Amino acid sequence: MNPLAGYRDAELIAKVATEIKNLNLPHRIRIMEVCGGHTAAIYRFALHSLLPDAIELLSGPGCPVCVTPNSFIDHAIELAKLPETVIATFGDLIRVPGTRLTLSAARAQGYDIRVFYSSADALEFAHENPRKQVIFLGVGFETTACTIAATMEHAVARRDHNFKLLCALKTMPSALNALLSSSDVRVDGLILPGHVVTVAGTEPFEFIAKSLHIPCAVAGFEPLDLMQSVLAIASQVLKREPAVENKYRRVVRTAGNVHAQRAMNRMFEVTTIPWRGLGEIGNSGLKLRSEFVNYDASTIEVTVPPSKENPACRCGEVLRGLVRPVECPLFGTRCTPQSPVGACMVSSEGACAAVYYFQPDHVH
Secondary structure, rough: OOOOOOHHHHHHHHHHHHHHOOOOOOEEEEEEEEOHHHHHHHHHHHHHHEEEEEEEEOOOOOOOOOOOOOOHHHHHHHOOOOOOEEEEEOOOOHHHHOOOOOOOHHHHOOOOEEEEEOOOHHHHHHHOOOOOOEEEEEEEEEEHHHHHHHHHHHHHHHHHEEEEEEEEEEEEHHHHHHOOOOOOOOOEEEEHHHHHHHHOOOHHHHHHOOOOOOOOOOOOOOOHHHHHHHOOOOOOOOHOOEEEEEOOOOOOOOOOOHHHHHHHHEEEEEEEEOOOOEEEEEEEEEOHHHHHHHHHHHHHHOOOOOOOOOOOOHHHOOOOOOOOOOHHHOOOOOEOOOOOOOOOOOOOOOHHHHHHHHOHHHHO
């Protein structure tokens, strides 16, 4: 028996949809889902169609590949040009456009750029090839950061000095504070990312309700999870009682995963880091602690040409909930999953890709 079957039960989902409609909201509210996995699920299950016109769902900066700026790709490509160097990366990142090239295009030019399923697999490759310098591209949020921390601890323990990390790991709380504090962003509620909160716990996000007065709910990734979260947020808006409600109790705990947090703290410290569409945000990134400098690829001297974003691409605005994917003039014409111009069209968690695949009527 599938333990998640009930979370796709049509009758239960319809019942929650009716409860949402019966709230009779007096005005239109905008609810942002932060996680790219939520975005994909919302479009895959057509949850927009179950909601009243009074509720608008927006996509936010929850796709790690999407929020990684061109400058990181450009840096990785310059590192790939070093002799006896292998760039190790997750699959999604290889097709993200940099200023001039993607990692895939650089590989076609002869540079050694390889896709690995995990950082642990990349470390094993480095261990088996000690004459190669293997640089792993660390991209992701708390969920990925704890696994990379464990990999780096293993590398340090074995003294695999040929394995290095180019780190673009990001954390959510400070980024959400910057986003929700922006004068041009209007969000009435937030669906918090289930995987991130599983690691971080709910406490780091309490400020959103207490200080910013924005209702929140933690959601899982099934249709019923997401609909229950929308109901919780809409009810908070109606009662004017913002809180952080945990609607993913089968996985998420208030304190999060303490062991994962400790692993991250042992290897990383917080830093300022750039986000696509949001700019540089203090205390929103992770970097290796100074005692692990021998494993830090950012200390390798290379000259990275000036980076810039494609001015026609509106991915940055999509990530801030300012525009919908179909409002970008490139969507579905010059920019498709087969030939992406912007990062939001690359990953399965990107809002543009989700709309392209699951709402074909919107494709030009």
